Amino acid sequence: MNVHLFVLGIPLFTSALLAVVSSLRVSIWVNVVASLASFLTSIALLFHRPDATLWLFIDDFNVSLVVLTTFVGFTTSVFSAGYIARERKEGHLNRRNLRFYHAMYQAFLFTMLLALMANNLGLMWVSVEGATLTTVLMVSLYRTREAIEAAWKYFILCSVGIALALFGTILVYLAAQPVMGPGEEAMAWTYVIKASARFEPALLSLAFVFLLIGYGTKVGLAPLHAWLPDAHAEGPTPISAVLSGLLLNVALYALLRFKMILSANGAALAPGPLMVAMGISSLSLAAFMLYKRDDIKRLFAFSSIEHMGIITFAFGMGGALSNFAGLLHMTMHSLTKSAIFFAVGIISQISGTKNIVNIKGLAASHPVLGWSFLIAVLAIAGLPPMGVFMSEFLVVSSTFARQPLLALPIMAGLLIAFGALIWKTQGMVFSKPSIDPAQGYAAWALAPLFAHLALVILAGIWLPGPLVEWFQAVARMLG
């Protein structure tokens, strides 16, 4: 039975369905139920692995990301239910916007899952393009000047990015074609990886440069990150959560698939140092930029750039331990960052502002929200015992063991970012309250936030044995 076709089919079908449902209540429910159904179906993939075809395949690496994507997709749909209902009530969005929003949300999940499962490198590219397209439309949802500017910038920069990634993909095919002959096998990752040792190394190197710039734009690596803070800040908050938590991962996943092809070749340029350099530049730039932010969503968008930098660095270092740390960090960052955006969404709705200086004293006015927001920020800043601390510790310690000098900028970046996050957050949580405590929110709206935080704290204290073995197997695969 082909479970993965169901995982793809549910969001695709739901997207078409939501495009014609006009009742807001119904579409919110359909969105939540369909996201839950995709999540439950994707769990079946853990136990039953469908056969690889030329188009789609599931292996140890992508299955964990598929489950993560459907899980965060589900929790975000729950958060989105409360968020959207309130935006509608306050008249920020009209009914047509919302129909469009829900249809696009499922279409976005579909394109991301397709990109993760694609065996054909061209199909992977088309899906990443589709994911860009759907998110551009959602970022512009509010129709304000800023939202349109953000969407336009996102569209232009990421279109150029994915265009360059396509050029890189064509070059990989050009390298594969003399060895494997023309046809679809020369585009299928599972075949290409086996034959790549015989490819022309120089051509693969050239291809990787284009792919790194192309998909790197989408990952938000400095200096190609200019679209990311704007897109996060101006779109609806549920979209910020899935952009940071999921889409950046998917783009990085695409890049890693190509990195594996290069590593298997051996003679081509080593992809590691390039990724290490971009990782360090993203981390350092974002760490300093955090200090100057006064918009709460931009603050955490820059924090995403920082963390994608750390992950790219870890995979660039390579080796079993660093790859393990990278995988763990990818998962932890997804869970933590989307949790933060859930909190930020509620905060900006009850306070009516996104400006950090106008948000004060949440711990006093809204204790549950304030404290869980604080815990989430401490988690992302890398304080023990949370999961992010674990993975950052592994990144730093494995780097110290091999390249002590490279560990210095990483340590510095982490500390600088830590300072910025604590400095910005303590005012929001502790000083004299500025928000009317009467401004309430539904109690269940915090459920997704608690679920994510519980997982992150649990992962920091205890990782289940099978999960560790699994990550270790994938880390070996990544080389």
Added chain:
Amino acid sequence: MDRALQYDTAHLIGAMVLLFGFQLLYQRRIKAVLTTFAFQAGALSIAAAWQAYIQNSPHLYVTAGIALVFKAFFVPFALNWLVKRLGIHRSVETALGIGPTMIIGVALVALSIVLVLPVTQGASALTRENLAMAMSVVLLGLLMMITRHNAVTQVVGFMALENGLILAAVGVKGMPLVVEMSVAFSVLVAMILFGIFFFRIRERFDSLDLHYLETVRGDRL
């Protein structure tokens, strides 16, 4: 037909696409930019059709058809209509003078030849030359996007870049998904261009000049 003729013809058509890429760089009026783009797309369509013929792969005729109908006729026509209807400034604002832009353009072509030719020794001569030209077209499109301020010319720059990609894709023998890729690009361009952005940008700004957008940037970087 002998291989030399096949090679020379493909080379000639590829060079035409590149030439129009250069011509795009020095146009001063939006209408002229759009006309030049239409010619480039037409040349691309001939290139795709020729590759379909010599590689004996009929699906490339579809790519040629898309390039001809969508890019050479529909897009320039629709953009022209938009420019007229919305009363956009008819002249192109440049961030960099025409002279320096052309010099950079020539340097980019040299760069792609120096980069591509040594690394593709395993491939056939036809593919190599085609790829070098395609990469030049891609880089010229990128240059155009950087040196032109207007939203319309930026979109044209993006489409010129995309023409380079399609030229590369059709030149590689047996490349799967070429048709799907040109469809995906067309959807990208069509949806964004006509459905959404332009009308909304017009609604809010009265001008498509991105300078106006720059002023409302939240906090920089």
